[in-house]
Amino acid sequence: MKTELLNVKHLKQHFPIKGGFLGRIVNHVKAVDDISFTIYEGETVSIVGESGCGKSTTGRAIMRLDEPTSGEIIFEGSNLLALNKRQMNKKRKDLQIIFQDPYASLNPRQTAGEILEEAMEIQNVVPKSKRRHRVIELLETVGLAAYQADRYPHEFSGGQRQRIGIARALSVNPKLIICDEAVSALDVSIQAQVLNLLKRLQREFKLTYLFISHDLGVVRHISDRIIVMYVGRIVEVADKTSLFEHPQHPYTRALLSAIPVLDPDRKKERIILKGDVPSPIDPPPGCVFHTRCPYATDRCKEEIPQLRTAEGAAGGHQAACHYMEEIQNGSMERAYS
Numbered sequence: 001m002k003t004e005l006l007n008v009k010h011l012k013q014h015f016p017i018k019g020g021f022l023g024r025i026v027n028h029v030k031a032v033d034d035i036s037f038t039i040y041e042g043e044t045v046s047i048v049g050e051s052g053c054g055k056s057t058t059g060r061a062i063m064r065l066d067e068p069t070s071g072e073i074i075f076e077g078s079n080l081l082a083l084n085k086r087q088m089n090k091k092r093k094d095l096q097i098i099f100q101d102p103y104a105s106l107n108p109r110q111t112a113g114e115i116l117e118e119a120m121e122i123q124n125v126v127p128k129s130k131r132r133h134r135v136i137e138l139l140e141t142v143g144l145a146a147y148q149a150d151r152y153p154h155e156f157s158g159g160q161r162q163r164i165g166i167a168r169a170l171s172v173n174p175k176l177i178i179c180d181e182a183v184s185a186l187d188v189s190i191q192a193q194v195l196n197l198l199k200r201l202q203r204e205f206k207l208t209y210l211f212i213s214h215d216l217g218v219v220r221h222i223s224d225r226i227i228v229m230y231v232g233r234i235v236e237v238a239d240k241t242s243l244f245e246h247p248q249h250p251y252t253r254a255l256l257s258a259i260p261v262l263d264p265d266r267k268k269e270r271i272i273l274k275g276d277v278p279s280p281i282d283p284p285p286g287c288v289f290h291t292r293c294p295y296a297t298d299r300c301k302e303e304i305p306q307l308r309t310a311e312g313a314a315g316g317h318q319a320a321c322h323y324m325e326e327i328q329n330g331s332m333e334r335a336y337s
């Protein structure tokens with residue numbers, strides 16, 4: 001039986017754009033535009049999509065680092081957006097976030113030990129007398145050594161700094177960790193080590209991850225389920241295998257068709273997208289993807305497709321496309337290829 005940990009309902013994050021002499025609001029960036037999804041305890045859900053599609057905004061909204069425009073963020077049954085500042089700060093013990101650049105989020109004047117002790121102090125999770133012991137334990141848990149507690153961030157490599165970031169998140173015993181491009185700045189071999197560490201920690205501490213990444217290779221390695229975003233909307237959500245083997249949405253199919261296949265006998269679909277990603281200030285009406293979709297019809301220009309399970313698709317595999325069955329069975333003509 002799966003237990004819901006996080007349920008995001010109709011989340012919108014519209015950032016105002018001010019302009020003119022009086023600094024009035026002249027428009028909005030619809031960074032996230034009505035998205036809903038659920039994360040169950042113990043799983044890793046990834047959000048994937050091109051730069052600017054709203055991945056980081058979603059993570060920041062869940063943490064309330066930015067105040068969402070509307071929607072609900074239900075965590076363990078209570079709506080985070082209804083909490084006052086003090087209640088939300090307390091909740092941050094259960095929800096942690098790790099960023100791409102640990103160097104920017106680690107105080108250069110604090111040693112690794114002080115950074116971890118401070119996190120424990122803020123959330124009051126370990127009595128002062130036991131904090132040093134816990135620091136050593138945490139460093140060893142993430143593959144660092146006890147003596148490194150007295151080193152400063154600049155004395156660590158990029159991968160080691162990310163390990164300190166992970167140790168800091170772990171120090172308060174969270175339930176959900178949001179990893180926002182957490183391995184994107186690392187070399188590929190270091191990336192694999194950090195991903196394996198995250199997997200081990202997940203098993204050991206029963207963690208749930210929301211993994212934000214533009215890199216399909218990383219997402220394939222770490223995820224149980226995947227959410228594909230495009231211009232502020234969710235276009236597809238599925239188990240990893242189902243998504244990679246049977247993508248339903250033409251955008252997902254195009255993303256996957258860009259990854260090289262190692263097996264030379266395997267015939268691969270090739271979808272090259274025309275044009276640029278539209279601006280979230282003025283997203284296209286109807287299906288946001290219609291301006292770049294080789295299958296788009298007049299209906300796509302007007303009617304917003306809702307997420308639904310395609311006929312014959314695995315349970316829980318949903319996509320937002322009017323024509324996914326027709327595309328799947330080859331009866332849709334492409335306007336271009």
Ligand SMILES: Nc1ncnc2c1ncn2[C@@H]1O[C@H](COP(=O)(O)OP(=O)(O)OP(=O)(O)O)[C@@H](O)[C@H]1O
Binds near residue numbers: 049
């Ligand atoms: N505070 C803000 N004010 C105005 N616009 C913002 C703000 N934060 C993000 N945006 C805009 O919202 C859109 C989504 O940004 P977001 O950072 O969520 O994208 P992303 O998918 O995480 O991409 P990337 O990996 O490039 O950050 C972008 O157009 C971005 O410029």
